[in-house]
Amino acid sequence: MSAVWLRASALVVLALFGSTALGKDKQPTAIVVGGGLAGLTAAVELQDKGWQVTVLEAKPSIGGRSGLAASEWVGSAKLQPTLHAYLERFKLKALPAPEYVRTPGYLIDGRYQSQAELGKSSPSTAEALARFDKSLDDLAASVEDPLNPLTSHTLKSLDAMTAARWLDKLALPPTARALVDQRIRSRYDEPSRLSLLYLAQQARVYRGLPDSEMRAARLPGGSQALAQALGKQLKLVKTNAWVSAIVQEQDKVTVKVGATGYSADYVVLAVPLPALGKINLTPSLTALQNKALKDINYGWRDQMLLKFKKPVWGKARLSGEIFSDKGLGVLWVEPALKGGANLLINLSGDNARLMSAFGDRQMVDQVLIRFDTFYPGAREQFQGYELRRYGKDALVGGAYLAYGPGEISQYWRLWEKPLGRVLFAGEHTDALYPGTLEGALRSGQRAAGQAVDLFAGKSLEPAKPAAKAVAADKDEAKGGKPGFFSKLFD
Ligand SMILES: Cc1cc2nc3c(=O)[nH]c(=O)nc-3n(C[C@H](O)[C@H](O)[C@H](O)COP(=O)(O)OP(=O)(O)OC[C@H]3O[C@@H](n4cnc5c(N)ncnc54)[C@H](O)[C@@H]3O)c2cc1C
Known part of the structure; x- marks a missing residue:
């Protein structure tokens, strides 16, 4: 073997080894x-x-x-484990919420009522709300694995249907229907724009965790x-x-x-x-991703913080998750650091879309006019506002994803793929x-x-289900009663 060849081979080995080592060491x-x-x-x-x-x-x-709230409601560690792990890491202390804000409240014809009060003042509305909860729970039970909501033809059919159509079949009395509509539109989007399978899948994710876990604490x-x-x-x-x-x-x-x-x-x-x-x-993105960009429904939810000289709502609780039958919801009282009294109002779904043509001040006035009919004198006490209009913000374009009919069937877990x-x-x-x-x-x-x-x-493997997210047991998941789906589809 000549010395020249040996030297050349050594150089090649060095170069190769060097580049591998570099690749490995490279940050x-x-x-x-x-x-x-x-x-x-x-x-x-x-x-x-x-x-x-x-x-x-x-x-x-x-x-x-991440919003306008100076003291935001957060769920419990059972409900939002990842959030709580970061709060702990950064020593951000969420303050436990008092029991009375953990249950939903209602603003019906401007009168605040707790769940218990509603049971007394309007048993038929309370009964209809309970019937809705039970029906939604039955639907949730039919989704065995929320990470895999398309396991049967029937579940695919739920995706083709809107939540509104299902609500029509439940035939709730008008006030109960208005309250349920408000709850769905403020959590997701207008029932008429929402896939019924998405509503069921989301209910399945949180199944077994009482609603009180949703507003378990406030994060300063x-x-x-x-x-x-x-x-x-x-x-x-x-x-x-x-x-x-x-x-x-x-x-x-x-x-x-x-x-x-x-x-x-x-x-x-x-x-x-x-x-x-x-x-x-x-x-470019794949053809399916491009289609999804145009199709996938986003809910619409604007937030306004109204500042009053004093709490015009008197002793009404106005805190926690409050649904009104007049489209003002969810609302809650915010700490007013500079004095006065602050109220955060969310306008959701088509109620917010309708106001998208309005200027900021016009939109605030529309809300104030309604609020003044509930709490006379509110307009006089009003002293300012802050507004976040996510739907009109070009860097957001809506509140958040809320699958419309047929969209889960087409785009499920599409964006997890690199x-x-x-x-x-x-x-x-x-x-x-x-x-x-x-x-x-x-x-x-x-x-x-x-x-x-x-x-x-x-x-890359598809993400594994989080243990907590599929907490409800299998027997529960199979809890759909005979005839449940046939009733649904008539
Ligand atoms: C009104 C409202 C109320 C909510 N209430 C709750 C609640 O009570 N509980 C709860 O858990 N969640 C709630 N959420 C949801 C929660 O706030 C969001 O899920 C979360 O903040 C979304 O974070 P993100 O990082 O996915 O998106 P974003 O926060 O939207 O972050 C995306 C970022 O990308 C930036 N960006 C966009 N385009 C570009 C670009 N081309 N170049 C560079 N930067 C760009 C944007 O400016 C933005 O900062 C609420 C959301 C809304 C809108």
Whole structure:
């Protein structure tokens, strides 16, 4: 063997070994597009694992849809385990809610009534609400696995049907129907726009957990406080950075903000679907993803904080989850740090859509006029407002995902699959808890885990069901009675 050949071979081995070693030692990099709770979670999880992460957020501040509330209601640790794990990590203390706000309240013809009071003043309405709860529970029981809601032809048929059609068949008396409509529209969207299977699947996720677990505590500073705590962990967050394009190449992906390009090994795309539709992707989304972008229904929910000189609602409880028969719901009293009395009102579904043509002040006036009829003098005591109109915000485009009829059958868990080096996160990508803080956080964790697996050369498995989410036992899940579905479909 000649000395020249030996030296050349040694160089090749060195070069090969060197590049492998370099690849192994190279710090993996990620760009997270969107500084809402999902993006921030993905970024923190990746950074914890030694990744170099850059968060790009279009707005001047992080936090996304984490809202207007100065003291937000959160569910119990049983209901929102991921949220509570982060609250614990960042030593954010949620204050237990008093018992009286854990049960829903009703504002009927402007008169506040607790559940117990309603039972006395209008037994027929209370009975009809209980009948609705029981029917929804029967529907939920028919979904054996909420991660797999399409296991039978019958369940697929539920997806083709709207929640409104099912409610029509229940034939609730008018006040009860108005209250049920309000509950569905403020949690998801207008019943006429909602897949019945989605309503059933969501009821299945929370089955066995009493409603009182939903408003178990208040978080001072709201979910914004969590967003800030997550943000503080991160080394590189760029705000006012609207991402217009993402270009994937064989060994990297480049994200465009104006004329600047940021490159990394992976991108976590944590923006709501309407905002995703405005980003130019190369290669483009799949045909199904593009169709989903146009189709998938988002609920509509605007939030307004009305500031009064004093609590014009007197001693009425107005706190917790209050549904009104006149479309004002959910509402609750907020701490007024600068004095006075603050009331947070959510306008949901078509009630909010109808007002989308109004200017901010006009919209507030519409609500004030109604509120003044319930609590005379409210307009005189009114001294200001803050407003979040998520449906009109181009960086959101709605409140949150709320599957419309036929959409689960087409798009179930579509956004959990990566597109090359791009991973999707955001509440809309979580199969169990869409439209919630829990869903946003879980999706960030899932996307970070996927990036780590891809970087390690592993193939991706679909996410496993969270143990707590499928808590109800199998016998319960099979609890659909004979004739239940035939009655439903007549
Ligand atoms: C009115 C209302 C009430 C709610 N109430 C509750 C509740 O009581 N309990 C509960 O658990 N959940 C509630 N939620 C849901 C919860 O707030 C959301 O699920 C969660 O905040 C969504 O987080 P996200 O990170 O998925 O999305 P977002 O918070 O929307 O974050 C996405 C981010 O991406 C940014 N972005 C968009 N496009 C681009 C771009 N091209 N380039 C860069 N950045 C971009 C946006 O500015 C935004 O900051 C409520 C939501 C609303 C709207």
